[in-house]
Each structure stands twice: as structure tokens, then as C-alpha cells.
Amino acid sequence: MTHLDGNVLAGPLSELFSVDMTVAVGRCAGCGDQSVLASAMVYESGPDIVVRCHHCDDVLMTLVQSPDDLRVEFRGIQMLRVTR
Numbered sequence: 001m002t003h004l005d006g007n008v009l010a011g012p013l014s015e016l017f018s019v020d021m022t023v024a025v026g027r028c029a030g031c032g033d034q035s036v037l038a039s040a041m042v043y044e045s046g047p048d049i050v051v052r053c054h055h056c057d058d059v060l061m062t063l064v065q066s067p068d069d070l071r072v073e074f075r076g077i078q079m080l081r082v083t084r
């Protein structure tokens with residue numbers, strides 16, 4: 001399946017966070033890799049977005065969008081860090 005890069009997350013995540021989360025550094029729970037979200041592999045399937053680690057392919061987060069809400073699950077991210 002073809003994937004996009006993490007920069008496509010800028011739109012949906014801007015609804016939750018006031019900073020650009022594509023430059024936030026996340027630590028993968030699977031392999032410990034620490035990278036900006038922009039480097040993640042993003043798979044879109046209709047309203048659902050699955051974000052995978054570019055290093056080990058584990059799922060970092062999922063976003064489920066509907067007309068009424070946006071649900072984000074961070075099951076594969078141990079830590080998120082943004083620079084002030």
C-alpha cells in the first residue's frame with residue numbers, strides 16, 4: 001500500500017494542538033526511534049489515518065475523522081516533544 005509522509009497530519013492535528021505537530025518529536029514504543037512526525041509513514045483509508053514508524057513500521061497513532069468529531073489514539077507513541 002502506498003503511503004504519504006507525516007506532513008499530511010498538519011491539517012487534522014491542528015484541530016487538537018495549537019502548534020505544528022509535524023515538527024514534534026515522538027518516541028516509538030516499538031523501537032525507541034525518536035523522529036519528527038513529518039518523517040512518519042501515513043496511510044489514508046477513507047476518513048481513517050494510520051501513522052506508522054518509518055523505522056520499524058509499528059503503528060504510532062490512528063486518527064478517525066467524522067463530520068462530528070476527530071478521535072486520535074496514541075498507542076504507539078511513548079513521548080511527544082515540541083520545541084518552545
Ligand SMILES: [Zn+2]
Nearest residue numbers: 028031053056
Ligand atoms: Zn519504531
